[in-house]
Amino acid sequence: MKAKIIITPKEAVVDPQGKTVQSALGHMGYQDVAAVHVGKYIEIELVPGTDKAAAEQALHAAAHKFLSNPIIEDYKLEIE
Amino acid sequence: MNFAVLQFPASNCDQDAIHAVRRLGHSARYVWHKETSLDDADCVIVPGGFSYGDYLRCGAIARFSPVMQAVKQFADNGGLVIGICNGFQVLTEAGLLPGALVRNRDLQFHCEHIFLKAVTPDSPFTSKIPTGKILRIPIAHGEGCYFADEETLAKLQANNQILWQYCDADGNLTETANPNGSLLNIAGVCNERRNVAGLMPHPERASEEILGSDDGKWIFESIISAVQAKQAAKAA
Numbered sequence: 001m002k003a004k005i006i007i008t009p010k011e012a013v014v015d016p017q018g019k020t021v022q023s024a025l026g027h028m029g030y031q032d033v034a035a036v037h038v039g040k041y042i043e044i045e046l047v048p049g050t051d052k053a054a055a056e057q058a059l060h061a062a063a064h065k066f067l068s069n070p071i072i073e074d075y076k077l078e079i080e
Numbered sequence: 081m082n083f084a085v086l087q088f089p090a091s092n093c094d095q096d097a098i099h100a101v102r103r104l105g106h107s108a109r110y111v112w113h114k115e116t117s118l119d120d121a122d123c124v125i126v127p128g129g130f131s132y133g134d135y136l137r138c139g140a141i142a143r144f145s146p147v148m149q150a151v152k153q154f155a156d157n158g159g160l161v162i163g164i165c166n167g168f169q170v171l172t173e174a175g176l177l178p179g180a181l182v183r184n185r186d187l188q189f190h191c192e193h194i195f196l197k198a199v200t201p202d203s204p205f206t207s208k209i210p211t212g213k214i215l216r217i218p219i220a221h222g223e224g225c226y227f228a229d230e231e232t233l234a235k236l237q238a239n240n241q242i243l244w245q246y247c248d249a250d251g252n253l254t255e256t257a258n259p260n261g262s263l264l265n266i267a268g269v270c271n272e273r274r275n276v277a278g279l280m281p282h283p284e285r286a287s288e289e290i291l292g293s294d295d296g297k298w299i300f301e302s303i304i305s306a307v308q309a310k311q312a313a314k315a316a
Contacts, residue, residue, distance in 0.1 A: 014185060016185050071228070
């Protein structure tokens with residue numbers, strides 16, 4: 001079982017990496033790009049047999065407290 | 081008075097901080113991040129560097145070090161804590177200071193002298209900075225762009241918690257004087273209680289003339305004066 005956490009900068013936070021990548025995509029000829037946001041992807045491997053609901057609850061807490069900074073970032077958590 | 085200077089793996093401004101305050105005639109000692117007590121410290125300096133390799137986010141891992149529990153308790157009891165550069169990032173991640181530091185707007189690491197002005201003398205970190213003095217102090221960071229949501233910024237302004245702002249040589253808060261894109265040109269803030277502060281510039285690297293500027297010493301002199309006043313009041 002794996003937990004997948006995607007962390008992205010909040011809309012209100014200036015994202016210079018996203019803007020730079022967007023500009024580079026423009027130079028490569030991709031003209032239909034409205035915006036780019038650069039974030040992080042964290043994959044957590046869980047011990048086989050882990051209770052999914054309990055893991056989800058614990059990882060939401062970890063994502064909120066540690067893996068993301070809620071002042072500047074949003075996150076999405078999936079367990080599969 | 082006694083300064084405690086924290087050391088995390090990859091702190092690298094700890095020796096400079098110790099040197100700066102010893103030079104002003106005060107005692108200072110290192111406190112390793114695994115220690116759980118600050119003993120008789122009167123002020124804690126969280127120094128610059130790249131604690132834990134800046135993994136995940138700057139300061140995100142250092143805040144879980146055992147010593148940070150002691151720092152939190154020390155701050156809760158009214159002790160003075162100052163975070164410099166990475167130390168500022170650690171204190172925001174620990175929730176001891178509002179806001180966050182993100183990538184510089186131009187994605188460049190900036191290592192240069194900048195001009196800085198104290199917004200208010202009303203704090204233990206700015207009280208001795210001569211009125212109207214523009215401080216010339218170096219910065220050295222890639223992630224020093226101060227961010228807080230609008231509500232937090234309004235609160236910072238209402239409570240006079242913005243302590244330092246980037247400015248030009250004449251003290252004007254211009255866009256070009258802002259090296260990293262910080263909101264409101266913010267270089268440093270304090271908490272609501274005014275006993276915890278953080279700033280991105282390095283006062284310890286500008287505390288004696290041989291370094292090209294001794295403007296940074298006013299920040300340490302402010303701290304020393306505040307602690308001495310507190311000790312005198314206690315003894316009276």
